[in-house]
Amino acid sequence: xxxxILARVRWLGAGRQALVALLVSIAILPNLSAAAAPAQSVAxxxxxxxxxxxxxxxxxxxxxxASCASCHALSGIALARGTPHIAGQxxxxxxxxxxxxxxxxxxxxxxxxxxxxxxxxxxxxxxAYYASLDPAPxxxxxxxxxxxxxxxxxxxxxxQGCSGCHGDxxxxxxxxxxNLVGLDAKYLAGAIGAYKSGQRKHGMMKTLVSALSDAxxxxxxxxxxxxxxxxxxxxxxxxxxxxxxxxxxxxxCHGQGGVSTGTAPSLAGQDAQYFAGxxxxxxxGARTEAAMKAPAASxxxxxxxxxxxxxxxxxxxxxxVKKPMTTEEVADRCNRCHGVDGNSTDPxxxxxxxxxxxxLEPVLRAYRKxxxxxxxxxxxxxxxxxxxxxxxxxxxxxxxxxxVVYVPVPTKP
Ligand code: HEC
Ligand code: HEC
Ligand code: HEC
Ligand code: HEC
Numbered sequence: 001x002x003x004x005i006l007a008r009v010r011w012l013g014a015g016r017q018a019l020v021a022l023l024v025s026i027a028i029l030p031n032l033s034a035a036a037a038p039a040q041s042v043a044x045x046x047x048x049x050x051x052x053x054x055x056x057x058x059x060x061x062x063x064x065x066a067s068c069a070s071c072h073a074l075s076g077i078a079l080a081r082g083t084p085h086i087a088g089q090x091x092x093x094x095x096x097x098x099x100x101x102x103x104x105x106x107x108x109x110x111x112x113x114x115x116x117x118x119x120x121x122x123x124x125x126x127x128a129y130y131a132s133l134d135p136a137p138x139x140x141x142x143x144x145x146x147x148x149x150x151x152x153x154x155x156x157x158x159x160q161g162c163s164g165c166h167g168d169x170x171x172x173x174x175x176x177x178x179n180l181v182g183l184d185a186k187y188l189a190g191a192i193g194a195y196k197s198g199q200r201k202h203g204m205m206k207t208l209v210s211a212l213s214d215a216x217x218x219x220x221x222x223x224x225x226x227x228x229x230x231x232x233x234x235x236x237x238x239x240x241x242x243x244x245x246x247x248x249x250x251x252x253c254h255g256q257g258g259v260s261t262g263t264a265p266s267l268a269g270q271d272a273q274y275f276a277g278x279x280x281x282x283x284x285g286a287r288t289e290a291a292m293k294a295p296a297a298s299x300x301x302x303x304x305x306x307x308x309x310x311x312x313x314x315x316x317x318x319x320x321v322k323k324p325m326t327t328e329e330v331a332d333r334c335n336r337c338h339g340v341d342g343n344s345t346d347p348x349x350x351x352x353x354x355x356x357x358x359x360l361e362p363v364l365r366a367y368r369k370x371x372x373x374x375x376x377x378x379x380x381x382x383x384x385x386x387x388x389x390x391x392x393x394x395x396x397x398x399x400x401x402x403x404v405v406y407v408p409v410p411t412k413p
């Protein structure tokens with residue numbers, strides 16, 4: 001008996017409009033144009049759910065009622081946090097994932113028990129049933145931080161209150177105010193954290209940064225780390241040549257010419273007055289840092305002044321920092337496989353449009369950690385930050401989900 005293709009079309013009935021799963025019985029003819037079919041698609045075991053008959057779907061509904069509806073609802077539109085919508089999901093993907101749960105290869109979840117005792121036939125049918133349903137509506141756009149889509153401009157906004165002292169782009173024009181460019185984002189975040197906690201004692205900076213959230217601190221430090229570095233535009237009175245000689249003792253940690261490649265901060269281009277103040281603070285113990293205790297202790301005021309003049313004159317370099325992509329840029333990469341706005345057209349690749357964000361987020365983190373295994377997805381998530389994961393999850397939850405008409409796949413002649 002020829003298998004039929006599960007296809008979905010909008011059917012305009014008398015006065016009512018309904019999306020129905022229409023099963024077009026198309027014999028898979030060997031002489032169908034091979035060029036019209038996706039090159040890699042060959043009707044195989046994994047595509048069985050895409051070739052369901054109307055009877056399969058009706059049987060699948062019984063399975064759903066008995067085994068799935070308590071969590072996914074009979075509509076496939078889940079109501080509980082962390083439970084995915086499965087209505088309108090691509091059939092071959094659904095079937096493949098059910099088998100993954102059955103084999104216990106997707107961690108420990110309520111799904112393992114739900115499918116444990118189901119036959120392969122029941123899995124094919126229940127997958128076809130849920131695939132044939134209308135997908136969930138998109139999530140409403142939350143007013144929450146629309147500007148977060150571009151983390152760098154968010155950092156610029158949050159740093160507005162800092163520019164009066166530290167300069168518009170982190171290049172100081174006021175003696176005593178440190179340059180914030182040319183410094184590693186991690187060092188800057190650590191310094192801000194130390195002011196906040198009081199570990200680095202400075203009443204004014206504590207007040208200034210106390211209201212910043214971790215996310216704001218991250219975007220501010222990213223903003224400064226991505227600015228073009230330049231020397232502080234402030235005077236430096238000491239003897240640069242004498243400073244250069246003394247600076248050989250600092251290069252091991254602070255790098256050649258004060259451009260650090262390790263965890264110690266870069267010193268190149270730093271404001272001389274701030275520099276001297278920091279050295280005094282290490283000397284008196286007002287600023288505690290084991291690594292700086294000995295280098296500072298042996299230096300008198302003249303030596304500090306000379307070192308400050310030398311380092312102020314060195315050219316700062318951009319720290320190594322990856323410019324994060326905007327959410328749209330990330331989505332462009334995902335859509336290559338998941339389809340326009342996350343509406344996959346391959347029955348084996350999941351659609352992600354209108355999926356619950358509270359399901360997508362943990363799934364993406366599981367791919368990143370390697371807990372959920374998929375060669376492509378593990379690679380895609382490599383290096384993605386928590387923020388990027390929340391943003392892209394919220395983004396897809398707001399996209400409109402669309403159904404797909406599957407085209408017949410010819411068998412090899
Ligand atoms: C006790 C509640 C519960 C029952 C019953 C249940 N599910 Fe699930 N289902 C979940 C939860 C929770 C998840 C998310 C688990 C995860 O993150 O791996 C899930 C995940 C899934 C997924 C993965 C979705 C995706 O996009 O990767 C599919 C497919 C699925 N369920 C289908 C079914 C089917 C079919 C049945 C009935 C045979 C069923 N579930 C029964 C709770 C349930
Ligand atoms: C009123 C002037 C002023 C403002 C406004 C200000 N700062 Fe500062 N900032 C200073 C001074 C002065 C220091 C040096 C404090 C010290 O000696 O520890 C400093 C130090 C710092 C440092 C440490 C630099 C290093 O090399 O260790 C960081 C980081 C910093 N500020 C970030 C910020 C951020 C972010 C903002 C805005 C939220 C801000 N500052 C606003 C005056 C200011
Ligand atoms: C053993 C490694 C080490 C050596 C050697 C060393 N430093 Fe440091 N230095 C550090 C570390 C780590 C910090 C960051 C400490 C902190 O966060 O307070 C630092 C901080 C500083 C700062 C403060 C920078 C800022 O932006 O606030 C100055 C100034 C400084 N060092 C100057 C020197 C000079 C000058 C020498 C050589 C005479 C020197 N250091 C030698 C490790 C070192
Ligand atoms: C090269 C193709 C490809 C690219 C690019 C890709 N994906 Fe995937 N994605 C897949 C495949 C295949 C699966 C099914 C993997 C599995 O079975 O675990 C998948 C699974 C997923 C899932 C799980 C869906 C579910 O319902 O459980 C999510 C979420 C997802 N991808 C999101 C993304 C995001 C976000 C991006 C971009 C950062 C992305 N994908 C990029 C191919 C891709």
